[in-house]
Amino acid sequence: MQPDRWDQLFEDLEARAGEYEAADFDAEVAERARGGVGQVRLVDRLRGAIAHPVEVRVVHGVVLRGRLDAVGADWLLLAEEPGRAALVPLTAVLSVAGLGAQSAAPGSEGRVGARLDLRYALRGLARERNQVQVVLADGSTVAGTIDRVGADFVEIAEHAQGEPRRAAAVRRVRTVPLGGLAAVRSW
Numbered sequence: 709m710q711p712d713r714w715d716q717l718f719e720d721l722e723a724r725a726g727e728y729e730a731a732d733f734d735a736e737v738a739e740r741a742r743g744g745v746g747q748v749r750l751v752d753r754l755r756g757a758i759a760h761p762v763e764v765r766v767v768h769g770v771v772l773r774g775r776l777d778a779v780g781a782d783w784l785l786l787a788e789e790p791g792r793a794a795l796v797p798l799t800a801v802l803s804v805a806g807l808g809a810q811s812a813a814p815g816s817e818g819r820v821g822a823r824l825d826l827r828y829a830l831r832g833l834a835r836e837r838n839q840v841q842v843v844l845a846d847g848s849t850v851a852g853t854i855d856r857v858g859a860d861f862v863e864i865a866e867h868a869q870g871e872p873r874r875a876a877a878v879r880r881v882r883t884v885p886l887g888g889l890a891a892v893r894s895w
Contacts, residue, residue, distance in 0.1 A: 747814045750798060754779040755817065756810035762786070763805040764796055766890045768847035772796065780824045781817075788893070795833070795892040797826050800845060826886060830857045833894055837873060840864070842884065843891040850882055854892075861885050 757776050764772045764786065772794050774786035784801075786794045815822075833840060834854040842850045842864055852866040853873040862884050867877040 748811050749814060750801075751779055751781065751817070752812045752814050753807055754784055754804070755812035757807040760808060761806055765802045765804075766796060766800040766843070767802065767845045768890065770843055770847060770890055772891060779817075780826065780829055781822050783826045783829055785829070792893060792895045795826075795829055795894070797886065797889050797891075799887060800890040826889075827857050827859070830854060830862055830892065833892065838894040839869065839873070841869065841893040842889065843893065844884065845888050845890050847890070850884070852878075852882075855881060860887075862889070 754776065758779065760776055761774065762776050764784070766772065772786055772788065774788040774794065776784060777787045777793065778785040782798045784796050784798065786796065788794050834857055837853055839851070839853055842852075842862075844850065850864050850866055851869040852864045854862055855865045856863040864882050864884065865873055865878045866880050866882055867873055871877050
């Protein structure tokens with residue numbers, strides 16, 4: 709083989725090796741990116757969109773629109789309009805539109821934030837005696853005041869919307885398993 713041919717062969721081999729290295733590097737970067745996305749939870753995606761307008765579709769075709777105000781371990785809070793908010797269990801969420809590209813880092817909510825579950829948020833509403841409209845998983849609604857929040861249920865004293873909770877105004881008390889909630893609207 710002539711020296712020029714040897715040089716050409718080595719140059720060709722070096723070029724191919726460089727291409728293989730670049731392809732290997734690109735594959736490794738892509739794999740790491742996929743692995744990183746695989747660690748991101750829905751709550752991380754939601755926390756990255758706090759203060760942005762979103763559309764949340766929940767069970768039975770109910771669509772909620774508003775600004776994402778807060779995210780807990782298993783819930784989100786939407787400001788639907790001035791003075792009205794919707795607490796939504798993540799188990800009821802079918803889809804969310806408008807999240808954008810940002811996500812919070814997995815686990816960045818801290819140990820305390822990770823423990824602030826739906827029951828915690830519902831107990832806050834019960835403490836404040838806010839009137840609520842509860843959207844059930846079948847799409848029906850119940851109006852009243854949250855009286856009690858248990859380990860896996862909530863009790864709502866049903867009374868007319870706009871009327872304060874008084875013993876005489878309560879028509880009945882309804883117990884709803886937490887899994888039966890699609891949204892809890894307060895104003």
